[in-house]
Amino acid sequence: LKGDKYFSVFYFEKAIEKYKKAPTLSLEGKRKLADSYKNLGNYQQAETLYETVVANADANPDDYYNYAYLLKLNGKYNEAVVWMNKFKEIRSNDLRAKNYVFQADAFEKLLKDEGRFKIYNLESNTNGNEFGAVYYNSKIIYASDKEKVNVIKRLYNWNQRPFLDVYYAEIEGTTFNKSKVLDKKINNKFHEGPASYAPAVQLLAYTQNNY
Numbered sequence: 001l002k003g004d005k006y007f008s009v010f011y012f013e014k015a016i017e018k019y020k021k022a023p024t025l026s027l028e029g030k031r032k033l034a035d036s037y038k039n040l041g042n043y044q045q046a047e048t049l050y051e052t053v054v055a056n057a058d059a060n061p062d063d064y065y066n067y068a069y070l071l072k073l074n075g076k077y078n079e080a081v082v083w084m085n086k087f088k089e090i091r092s093n094d095l096r097a098k099n100y101v102f103q104a105d106a107f108e109k110l111l112k113d114e115g116r117f118k119i120y121n122l123e124s125n126t127n128g129n130e131f132g133a134v135y136y137n138s139k140i141i142y143a144s145d146k147e148k149v150n151v152i153k154r155l156y157n158w159n160q161r162p163f164l165d166v167y168y169a170e171i172e173g174t175t176f177n178k179s180k181v182l183d184k185k186i187n188n189k190f191h192e193g194p195a196s197y198a199p200a201v202q203l204l205a206y207t208q209n210n211y
Contacts, residue, residue, distance in 0.1 A: 132194025143193025
């Protein structure tokens, strides 16, 4: 019950701690423990737990999908195909099954490195999670959970990282300079971002927690 409480507020680290103390777990408890590991990026442990879930007679198609997803994340593509086929047979009208069928022929192509792109860090990159970059006049704007110097330190239960804010970086030739907070009126206590900008109407739209 304590594990469920922490799971419901995305405090997966604490949820795992409580679930592991239980002498036995129901099927739903095993799902939540596996999902807690998955949400924290421990895909190997999540896969091991979902293996026990799909072996249960009461497992459902979503369990098959989640197990296949974890197998793919762990590079076990052939095994993932087996479980995605099981999912597709039961949920043929599910959009995930239709997408799987549509993309099946593209899989081998995705595994090949065509050498068309190079990935490297920019001066504006930090050790935080940074994503959703879009052009904003002569800048880019994006979401980041990088560390900030605040009197009150607020961390997101899910990953124990700072909450997201919207940042900008000036474009300088083919790179970007160090980032700054876009606007203190936009960035509040919890999550803000990612954002998008429509230059034709000068409209900035962004996601924000419902306070």
